[in-house]
Amino acid sequence: MKRVFPILAVLTAALLSYALYEALVVAPTELTMGDVQRIFYYHVPSAWTAFILFSINFVASVVYLIRRSNKADIVALVTAEVGVVFCTVVLVTGPIWARPVWGIWWTWDLRLTLTLVLWLIYVSYLVLRRFSSSGQTPLLAAVLAIFGALDVPLVYFSIWFFRTQHPQPVIGGGGFIDPLMLHVLLINWLAFSCFAALVCWSRYRLEVLQREVDETLALEALLEPRGSQTRTSQTWRAG
Amino acid sequence: MPPASNQPVAPTVVVTGLVKQFGRFAALRGVSAEFASGHLYTILGDNGAGKTTLLRALAGLTPPTRGRISMLGTTNLRSVCGQLGYMAHPSLLYDEMSGMENLGYFARLYDVSNKDQRCAEVIGAVKLDPSLTRPVGQYSQGMRQRMSLARALLNDPKILLLDEPFSNVDLRSAREMVSLLTGLRDAGKTIFVVTHQASLLEGAADEFVWMETGQIVSRTSDLATRLETL
Amino acid sequence: MSTVPSLTRATLAKDLRLEWRSKDAINSMLFFSLLVVVIFSFSFDPTAEESRRIAGGLVWVAFLFAAVVALNQTWAREMRNQVLDAYRVSPAPPNALFLAKVVGNFIFVTVLQALMTPLFIVFYNLRALGPAYQLPMVAALGTWALVVNGTFFAAMSLRTRSREIMLPLLLFPISIPALLAMVEATGAILTGEFSAKFWIVLLAAYDLVFTIASLFLFGFVLQAE
Numbered sequence: 136m137k138r139v140f141p142i143l144a145v146l147t148a149a150l151l152s153y154a155l156y157e158a159l160v161v162a163p164t165e166l167t168m169g170d171v172q173r174i175f176y177y178h179v180p181s182a183w184t185a186f187i188l189f190s191i192n193f194v195a196s197v198v199y200l201i202r203r204s205n206k207a208d209i210v211a212l213v214t215a216e217v218g219v220v221f222c223t224v225v226l227v228t229g230p231i232w233a234r235p236v237w238g239i240w241w242t243w244d245l246r247l248t249l250t251l252v253l254w255l256i257y258v259s260y261l262v263l264r265r266f267s268s269s270g271q272t273p274l275l276a277a278v279l280a281i282f283g284a285l286d287v288p289l290v291y292f293s294i295w296f297f298r299t300q301h302p303q304p305v306i307g308g309g310g311f312i313d314p315l316m317l318h319v320l321l322i323n324w325l326a327f328s329c330f331a332a333l334v335c336w337s338r339y340r341l342e343v344l345q346r347e348v349d350e351t352l353a354l355e356a357l358l359e360p361r362g363s364q365t366r367t368s369q370t371w372r373a374g
Numbered sequence: 375m376p377p378a379s380n381q382p383v384a385p386t387v388v389v390t391g392l393v394k395q396f397g398r399f400a401a402l403r404g405v406s407a408e409f410a411s412g413h414l415y416t417i418l419g420d421n422g423a424g425k426t427t428l429l430r431a432l433a434g435l436t437p438p439t440r441g442r443i444s445m446l447g448t449t450n451l452r453s454v455c456g457q458l459g460y461m462a463h464p465s466l467l468y469d470e471m472s473g474m475e476n477l478g479y480f481a482r483l484y485d486v487s488n489k490d491q492r493c494a495e496v497i498g499a500v501k502l503d504p505s506l507t508r509p510v511g512q513y514s515q516g517m518r519q520r521m522s523l524a525r526a527l528l529n530d531p532k533i534l535l536l537d538e539p540f541s542n543v544d545l546r547s548a549r550e551m552v553s554l555l556t557g558l559r560d561a562g563k564t565i566f567v568v569t570h571q572a573s574l575l576e577g578a579a580d581e582f583v584w585m586e587t588g589q590i591v592s593r594t595s596d597l598a599t600r601l602e603t604l
Numbered sequence: 605m606s607t608v609p610s611l612t613r614a615t616l617a618k619d620l621r622l623e624w625r626s627k628d629a630i631n632s633m634l635f636f637s638l639l640v641v642v643i644f645s646f647s648f649d650p651t652a653e654e655s656r657r658i659a660g661g662l663v664w665v666a667f668l669f670a671a672v673v674a675l676n677q678t679w680a681r682e683m684r685n686q687v688l689d690a691y692r693v694s695p696a697p698p699n700a701l702f703l704a705k706v707v708g709n710f711i712f713v714t715v716l717q718a719l720m721t722p723l724f725i726v727f728y729n730l731r732a733l734g735p736a737y738q739l740p741m742v743a744a745l746g747t748w749a750l751v752v753n754g755t756f757f758a759a760m761s762l763r764t765r766s767r768e769i770m771l772p773l774l775l776f777p778i779s780i781p782a783l784l785a786m787v788e789a790t791g792a793i794l795t796g797e798f799s800a801k802f803w804i805v806l807l808a809a810y811d812l813v814f815t816i817a818s819l820f821l822f823g824f825v826l827q828a829e
Contacts, residue, residue, distance in 0.1 A: 200824070255777035262773060266764040269397055271828045275760050278821050279774065282753070285817055286778050289810050293781035296802050297788065349397075357393065357400040433693050436829060456695040464686040470622050482614045483696040525690070 140337065147329045154319075154326035162319040174232045175316075180324040181224040182246055184331050188218035189253060189284075196280035199273055205346070208273035211280060212264065213338045215257050217331055222254040233304070242304045245294055252290045256283040384447065386411040386533060386564045387432065392441035394427050394588075401427040403588035404441070409566070411532070414559040416575045417568045419585035425568040426462075428585070429535050432566070433460045446532065456484060459531035463538045465522045469511025473497055473521050474504055477528060484529035496524040501550055516547040523551060527558075534558065534565040540574055552578050572597060608700045615704030620711070622681065629677055630715070637670045637716045638723065645727040655728040660790030663724050664783060668750065670716045671709075672772050675754035678705055679762055688762075691826075698826040699819050702755065706818075709751040717743060733796030742793065742800065745807035746786035752811065753778055756818045759825050782810045 158176035165172035195211040198204060229247045230240045241247075260283065264276050312320070385408040394402040402424045409415055417425045430436040431443060434451040446454045460466075467476045477493040486492050494504040500520040510521055519539055526534060534555075540548040548571075556578045559565050567575065572582065576597050584592045623630060644666050648658065682688040691701055724730060732739065754775050761770040789803035 252777060252780050255780070259773050259777050263760075263764065263770070266766060266770060268763060268829070271763050274824060274828050275763060278760070278824060281821065282778055282814070282817060285813055286781065289781040289806065289813065293784045293806055296806070297784060300788070300798055353395050353398050353400070356398045357395065357403050435689055435692060452695075455693060458693060460689070460693045462686060462689065464689075466685055466687055466690040468618075468622065468681065468687060469685065470625055470681075471618075479614065479618050480690065480694070482611060483691065483694040485695070 140333075143329075143333055147326070147333050150326040150329055154323040157319045157322050161315075163313060163315055165316075168236050171232060171235050174228050176319055176323045178225060178228040178232060179246075179320060180327040181221045181228070182250055183324055184327045185218045185221035185225060185250065185253065187328070188214040188221065188331060188335075189257065192218065192257075192280055193284040196277035196284075199277045200281070203273075205273075208277070209339055209342045209346070211273075211276065212342060213335050215260055215264075215280070216338065217335050219254060219257050219261065221327075221331065222250050222257065225250045226254060237304045239304075243294065243298060243301070244303065244305055245291075245298060248294045249287075249290055253283075253287070256286065385409055386446060388442075388444040389428075389432075390442040390444075392428070392431060392443065393439045394424075394431060394436060395439045400588050402431070402438070402441075405585075405588070405590055406441075407583070407590055407593075409564060411564045412559060412562045413580040414555060414565045414567065414575070414578060415581050415583055416572060416579040417566060417583045417585060418570070418572050422587075423585040424588040425585050426537055427588075429460075429537050429566060429568055432533075433458060433535050435460075456529060457532040459526035459529065459534045461522050461526040461534075461536045461539055463541060465510065465518050466525060467510045467518070467522060470509050472507045472509055473502060473513075473524070474506075476510055476521070477525060480525050481528050486528055492528065496527045497521070499527065499554060500524045501547075515542040516544045519543050520547060520551065523554075532563055534563055536566065537568045538570070539567060540569055540571050548574055608697050608703070611696055611700035612703045612707070615701055616707050619681075619704060619708045623708075623712075629674075629680075630712070633670065633674055633712075633716060634719055636673055637666075637720045640666045640669055641720050641723045641727065645724075655730065657791060657795055659724065659728055659730055659794055660787045660792075662728075663721070663790060664746065664786045666720060666724070667713070667717055667747070668779075668783070670720065671713045671747075671750045671754060672775070674709060674712045674716065675751065675758050675775075676768050676771055678709060678755055678758045683762065688826075698823045701826070702759075702818065702822040706748075706752050706755045709755055710747055713747050713751055714743075717747065730794060732794050734793040734800070736793065738793050738800055738804065739790070741804055742786060742789045742807065745804065745811055746782065746789075748811050749782035749786075749807060749814070750775075750779060752815050752818055756814075756822060756825070759822065763825075763828055782807060785810070 154176075158173055162173060162176065164170055165175075192211050192214040195207045195214065199207040199211060225247070229244070229250075233242055233244075234240050260276060260279050263279055264272050267275050387409040389405055389407050389409075392402050392405040393400070405424070405428060417428065419425050427436060431438050432445070434455055442449055443451060445451055446457060448454060468479075471479070474490075474493055474497065477497065478489060481489045481493055497504040500523050502517060502520055502524070510518060513521065519541075520543075523536070523539060526536070536555075539551060543551070552574055555565055555567070559580070567579070569575070575582075579595075579597075581593055581595050582597050583590055584594075644662055648662055679688065682691070691698075754771065757774040757778075758771050760774065761767045764770045785803040785806045788798075789800040789807070792798040792800040792803065
C-alpha cells in the first residue's frame with residue numbers, strides 16, 4: 136500500500152490533467168451550445184462513475200447479507216460515500232450547463248432526475264448508517280441498499296414515461312456523438328474512474344484501520360477489570 | 375431435589391466462551407458453563423454483572439459477539455425457540471387486553487393446541503382468575519408478573535428464562551411463584567431465574583450462580599455459606 | 605394451525621380490536637388529516653380549471669403526510685412492555701406479523717383517505733373527466749405502495765436514533781416512482797387528458813417488487829437487536 140499508492144496517485148493526477156486538457160482544448164466546440172458544452176465531459180463521466188459505484192454497493196450489500204463479511208460492509212460504505220460525491224458533481228454541473236443553454240436551472244432530464252433520486256436514496260443510506268446503533272448498522276444498511284437498487288429501474292421507467300407526457304429539454308443530448316468527442320468523453324471517464332478507485336481504496340484502508348482500532352480498544356475493555364473492585368473474585372465450586 | 379438417576383444426562387444448555395460487547399462495554403467477558411435439565415438455577419450478582427445479557431443471549435434476543443450457545447443439543451437457537459419460555463422485567467403483554475385475550479394471542483404464536491383450555495390452565499397455575507376481564511394494564515404489579523409468567527409457560531417450555539420475576543411482587547405472590555417453579559423443576563424443566571432476592575429461592579434452587587463484571591465467579595448450592603464469605 | 609395466513613389474520617384482528625378499543629390514535633389522526641386538507645386548501649387556492657391539474661399532486665401529498673403519522677405508530681404498541689421481544693422469542697414466522705401490520709396500516713390510511721377525499725372534492729370542486737372507476741384502483745395500489753415500505757422502514761427505524769424522522773427520511777426517496785405514478789394517474793383521470801394505464805401498471809409493478817422484497821427481508825430486520 137505504502138509504495139503503490141503514491142505512484143498511482145501521481146499517475147491518476149497525470150491522467151486527470153491530460154483529460155482536462157483534452158476536454159478544454161482538444162475536443163471540438165459544439166455546434167449549437169458552444170464552449171459551455173464542455174461541461175459535458177465532467178457531467179456524464181461523473182454520472183457513469185456514480186452508477187458504477189452504486190452497483191458495486193448493491194453487490195457488496197448482497198454479499199454482506201449472505202456472508203456477513205466485514206469487508207463487504209466496508210466496500211458498501213465506501214462506494215456509497217464516494218458515489219454520493221460523484222452524484223453531487225452531476226447535480227451541480229447539470230444546472231450550470233442548463234442555465235446558459237436553455238435558460239432554466241433545472242429540467243426533469245432523465246439522467247439528471249435519476250441522479251437526483253439516487254442521491255436522495257444514498258444520502259438516506261448514509262444517514263441510516265450514522266443513526267443506527269453500531270451493531271446493527273451493516274445489516275440495516277445492506278437491506279436499504281437492496282431496496283434502493285430495486286427502486287432504480289422503477290425510477291427510470293417512471294421518469295421516462297413522465298417525460299413522454301410532459302416533454303422537457305434533454306441535457307447532454309442523445310443519439311449521435313462526434314467520434315472525437317466520444318474519445319474525449321472516454322478519456323475523462325477513465326480518469327474519473329481511476330480517481331474514484333483511488334479515493335475508494337484509501338477510504339477503504341482508512342475504515343479498515345479505524346475498525347481495527349475499535350476492535351483493539353474493545354478487546355482491551357474486555358480484558359481489563361471493570362469498575363473499582365474491593366475484593367478479588369475467586370472461582371471455586373462447592374458442594 | 376431432582377430424582378436420582380444412574381445414567382449421565384447430557385447438559386441441556388452449554389455456554390462456551392460467551393462474549394457480548396456493546397461497543398466498548400463488555401457485558402459478558404467469556405462465560406463458560408453447563409446447565410442440566412431438572413435444575414433450578416438462580417443467577418445473582420450486582421447491577422451490570424451481565425445477568426440480563428446472559429439471559430437474553432440464551433433467549434436468542436442478543437447475538438453473542440463471540441462464543442457459542444448450545445441448547446437442547448443444537449447451536450441453532452431459532453430451531454428450539456418453541457421450547458423456550460422467556461420472562462423479562464417489562465411484562466411483554468398488551469396493556470389494553472385482558473389476561474385471557476393476551477394469552478389467547480400468544481398461544482397462537484406458539485401454535486398451542488387446545489388454546490382456550492391451556493390458557494385457562496396456566497392462568498390458574500399462577501393463581502389468577504381466567505375470567506377476569508380487566509385489561510392487564512390495570513393489574514397490580516404482582517398480578518402482572520404472574521400473568522407474564524403464565525405467558526412464558528403457555529407452550530410448556532423445556533427451558534424457562536426468567537429475568538427478575540419477583541421484582542415489586544408481594545411476598546405471598548412471590549412464594550407462590552417459587553413453589554410453582556419448584557414443581558416445574560421437579561417435572562424436569564431447566565429453569566434460570568435472575569433475581570436480586572436470593573433468599574426467596576433458598577432451599578428451592580439447586581444452584582446459585584454468581585456473576586461479576588461479565589463472568590461467572592462461583593456456583594454453589596449452599597447459599598448461606600456463600601453469603602458468609604462475602 | 606399456525607400458518608402465516610392464520611397468524612396474520614389473528615394479529616390483524618388483535619390490532620383492529622385494540623385500535624377500536626382505545627380509538628385515540630385513529631381519532632387524533634382523523635383530525636390531523638382534516639387539518640392537512642384545510643391547510644392545503646388555504647395554501648393552494650386555484651380556480652376550478654387549474655385545480656383539476658394539480659389536484660392529483662395535492663391529494664397525494666396530503667395522503668402521504670397523513671400516512672407518515674399513521675406509520676410512525678405502527679409498532680408503538682409492540683414497543684411498550686417490550687412485546688416485540690415476545691414475538692422475537694417465539695417460533696412465529698416474522699412475515700405474519702409484517703403482513704398483519706401492513707394490512708392494518710392499509711386499512712388505517714384508507715379510512716383517513718375516506719375522510720380527506722370528500723373534503724378535497726368540496727374545497728376544490730373536483731370532478732373526474734376521465735374514467736372515474738380507475739380512481740379506486742389508483743388509490744388502493746398507491747396506498748399499498750406507501751404502507752408496505754412504510755411499515756418496513758418503521759421497523760428499521762426502531763433500531764435507530766430519531767425514530768420519527770428516520771421513517772419519512774427513508775420512505776420518501778424510495779417512494780418517488782410510486783408517488784410520481786399516483787400523482788400522474790390521478791391527474792390523468794381527473795383531467796381526462798391522458799391515459800392512466802401506464803401509471804397503474806407501474807404502481808402494480810412497484811407494489812409487487814417491494815412486497816416481495818419486504819417479505820424476504822423483514823426477518824432480518826426483526827431479528828436485528
